Amino acid sequence: MVLTTGLLGLLYVIFAVVLFQVLNVGLVPMLVIVIGIAFFQYYTSDKLALAAAGAKIVTREEQPQLHDMVERLCAMADLPKPKIAIMDTPVPNAFATGRSPKHAAVCVTTGLWNRLEPKEVEGVLAHELSHVANRDVLIMTLASFFAMLAAMLTRFGLYAGMWGGGGRRDNNNGPPVWLIVFAVSILVYAISFVLIRMISRYREYAADRGSALITGAPEYLMSALQKISSQMTLIPNQDLRKVEGMNAFFIIPAKAKSAAAELFMDHPPLEKRIAALAEIAREMGRPVA
Amino acid sequence: MGLRDVLLGRKKLEEPKEDRLFALTTAAVTLQVELGLKTSGAAAIAFKPQSSGEFRSAFDDVDKLIDAVGQQSGSTIERTSDEYGFDWIVVHDPDLEDLVGAAHTLAAELTAQGFGSQLLAATFRFDGGEHPVYWIYGFKRGAYWPFVPTGKETRDNATELELKAKLEHELPIEPDLTRWLALFDAPV
Numbered sequence: 001m002v003l004t005t006g007l008l009g010l011l012y013v014i015f016a017v018v019l020f021q022v023l024n025v026g027l028v029p030m031l032v033i034v035i036g037i038a039f040f041q042y043y044t045s046d047k048l049a050l051a052a053a054g055a056k057i058v059t060r061e062e063q064p065q066l067h068d069m070v071e072r073l074c075a076m077a078d079l080p081k082p083k084i085a086i087m088d089t090p091v092p093n094a095f096a097t098g099r100s101p102k103h104a105a106v107c108v109t110t111g112l113w114n115r116l117e118p119k120e121v122e123g124v125l126a127h128e129l130s131h132v133a134n135r136d137v138l139i140m141t142l143a144s145f146f147a148m149l150a151a152m153l154t155r156f157g158l159y160a161g162m163w164g165g166g167g168r169r170d171n172n173n174g175p176p177v178w179l180i181v182f183a184v185s186i187l188v189y190a191i192s193f194v195l196i197r198m199i200s201r202y203r204e205y206a207a208d209r210g211s212a213l214i215t216g217a218p219e220y221l222m223s224a225l226q227k228i229s230s231q232m233t234l235i236p237n238q239d240l241r242k243v244e245g246m247n248a249f250f251i252i253p254a255k256a257k258s259a260a261a262e263l264f265m266d267h268p269p270l271e272k273r274i275a276a277l278a279e280i281a282r283e284m285g286r287p288v289a
Numbered sequence: 290m291g292l293r294d295v296l297l298g299r300k301k302l303e304e305p306k307e308d309r310l311f312a313l314t315t316a317a318v319t320l321q322v323e324l325g326l327k328t329s330g331a332a333a334i335a336f337k338p339q340s341s342g343e344f345r346s347a348f349d350d351v352d353k354l355i356d357a358v359g360q361q362s363g364s365t366i367e368r369t370s371d372e373y374g375f376d377w378i379v380v381h382d383p384d385l386e387d388l389v390g391a392a393h394t395l396a397a398e399l400t401a402q403g404f405g406s407q408l409l410a411a412t413f414r415f416d417g418g419e420h421p422v423y424w425i426y427g428f429k430r431g432a433y434w435p436f437v438p439t440g441k442e443t444r445d446n447a448t449e450l451e452l453k454a455k456l457e458h459e460l461p462i463e464p465d466l467t468r469w470l471a472l473f474d475a476p477v
């Protein structure tokens with residue numbers, strides 16, 4: 001996930017550099033293009049995210065229990081009812097998307113629905129609805145947009161300085177200008193990447209708190225988080241002989257997952273979230289162990 | 290699989306890694322002392338039979354050898370097949386070393402005949418807990434994983450993870466939990 005986001009951003013920077021340097025697009029048209037892309041992402045965020053995840057919107061008839069649950073929580077949180085989607089994967093997870101509460105969608109995986117108790121699903125849904133209420137899609141789009149803008153302006157400043165202030169002389173013995181421009185923009189991008197992760201982690205704590213306030217029962221979100229991140233949910237229930245048909249299953253080598261540093265995670269570590277939730281529970285006068 | 294095989298689309302099935310089978314015999318001490326689990330005296334090896342004459346004749350040779358080895362160590366051998374189209378060789382012997390030895394012989398011989406990639410898994414049953422504990426050895430992965438069935442299609446993940454934690458240092462355990470596939474109603 002971190003790698004994907006990083007690479008996507010890098011692609012964005014390369015795209016901007018190519019536009020700017022090679023095609024000689026001026027600063028203003030480029031700003032228009034970059035802002036245009038940001039707006040496109042913002043306006044289509046709900047459909048884009050659902051399509052990218054392969055999630056399917058479900059009607060009340062298909063999932064009456066899930067609809068009831070979301071309606072109850074929305075009434076508690078004073079939110080319009082979002083679209084509800086289901087993603088068919090055994091890994092328990094959920095996400096919310098959409099630019100405003102009116103255009104929001106929440107998605108749960110079949111794994112989450114099947115493996116967690118109803119009270120725990122409620123805690124997770126309330127967490128996602130808090131993201132909607134806090135307008136986190138807007139915040140994150142803005143955050144990454146400013147990061148892009150910063151990277152771009154640095155590049156523009158450098159470019160102008162190099163060519164304006166007698167840069168031609170330096171150019172003969174130093175590295176090519178575009179290389180410096182490129183290096184600085186990547187550096188600026190890297191810094192903003194870390195900053196965006198930090199904002200994201202803060203918003204996660206905020207949504208955990210929101211969930212606790214909506215449901216009034218932080219202990220269920222705590223146990224849900226523990227279940228979601230527990231290794232147990234990885235162990236399959238299918239029979240070895242049934243999946244043997246899929247040849248690819250045997251070919252891909254086993255790789256132990258390496259732990260990513262907290263700095264690059266967009267969610268805070270589980271222990272810290274649990275500790276924060278326990279603190280909230282204490283504030284609410286419902287201490288949990 | 291090398292880059293050339295990828296480019297030419299020549300995907301090969303993994304050859305079996307039977308060498309690490311024997312690790313279970315040392316781990317058996319820990320299983321008994323710390324967890325009170327003892328071999329049930331039965332193991333089963335699953336493989337996919339081929340309909341070709343070459344496979345049949347090769348397998349007949351292996352089959353005879355298994356019988357000969359079984360007679361020497363005093364184990365009884367049964368053959369059965371299941372609804373998934375796999376054939377099983379079931380070995381009964383109170384001594385775990387003989388069970389592992391039989392699995393190894395079968396794997397090594399089939400590999401020598403060129404049919405090693407037909408091997409799926411060997412499973413060793415241990416009793417002593419609330420539910421039977423199976424150690425499944427995946428020939429393609431070259432690793433063991435625990436399997437504790439509690440019903441027709443349910444398994445006890447907590448116990449399985451506990452077994453992993455206890456035996457991690459003695460047994461080559463499959464690190465990728467998504468590969469810990471079940472073998473419900475194995476013939477042991």
